Amino acid sequence: MTGLVFTRGGQPLPPLADRPPAVAAPRGRERRPRLYALDGIRLLAALMVAAHHYAGTRRVNQPGNLIWDRPVSDIMPTVFSVSAYGWIGVEIFFVISGFVICMSCWGRTPRQFFVSRVIRLYPAYWFAVLFTTAALAALPGVWPRLPLRDVLLNLTMLQSGQGVMNVDGVYWTLWSELRFYLLFLVVVWMGLTYRRVVIFCCVWGAAAMLAPVAKLPLLALIADPEAAWYFIAGLALYLMHRFGQDLLLWGILGMAWLMGQKEIGARIDEVEHVGSWRGAVLIFTVFLAVMIAVALGYTDRIQWRWLVTAGSLTYPLYLMHYAAGTAVINRLHDTMDPRLLLATVLTGFLLLSWAVYRFVERPLAGAVKRGLDGAFTRLRKE
Structure with missing residues (x-):
């Protein structure tokens, strides 16, 4: 290798050490084109997870199950065969989270990072907890x-x-997200640069590989080996998007795929018990290929503004669909065609998710942000 890296347009750049500081570690929050494709992928992942929970889990395929009362593979064999792989939407979420967190907090202070995460996670979550309980x-x-x-x-x-x-x-999944945020906060505190994010990926990846054999509960808690490599893949993809591709980033992404396929197999064997390893890895590989296209700019032409709204539905939909949705199916499964019931429940939760985003998440996020900004200002003065 010559040490060259390439921009998204395919033009060579000099080695990182020889680049001007503005290229090697750009600071600030300069405006960048919105990646609309990410919003669409997020919603697709949420719908995959919802379809899996409604019609693709091992539980719903048992005789006399509490959701459909009989195996879904007997009622909707094709739907079950496809939905059995919907759990991969969670792994997709983790990869996107790594990408988006790195993108959204570049140039931010730890305080800004903390506030942004609180207002993004908690308002819709508080509503979801109360809604699901009711x-x-x-x-x-x-x-x-x-x-x-x-x-x-x-x-x-x-x-x-x-x-x-x-x-x-x-x-x-939120427990994994929170641990990722706490770890990444250290890098944000130091100041995000290409070098520091790469080092973070390598150190976290090494810890995640060692945790299962080290038999140290604290290391496993912090390293989160089941999810770490998906977040790391997202971080590497964002570095490709921001700085251009190089062999090191491809190596990190390749290692993430290798570790990811192993975790996918373990999840099928130990948790899901539906689908096949080959099918699941194929879906995950196609998704990573799409994310590479996003990172390298091949989807920049997608400028459909409705995707912004679609992406905003993702988090409330994910939080609310499972327990409440399966309880609704339990009550209605004998009243209409099962496929129509699935479509009705999914549509209902999409509408509810829009209402939560519009009338709960946005207003409450603004109020929480003002309160936290005021509290941090007071801390700085006193």
């Missing part, structure tokens, strides 16, 4: 109701760290 109280019989003290602890988003059940099972 829905399960109104539609009992499918999921257990948690004691009030556990519901209240769920509002912190830290219940997994206390060994307390989630109000909705999908919240387990």
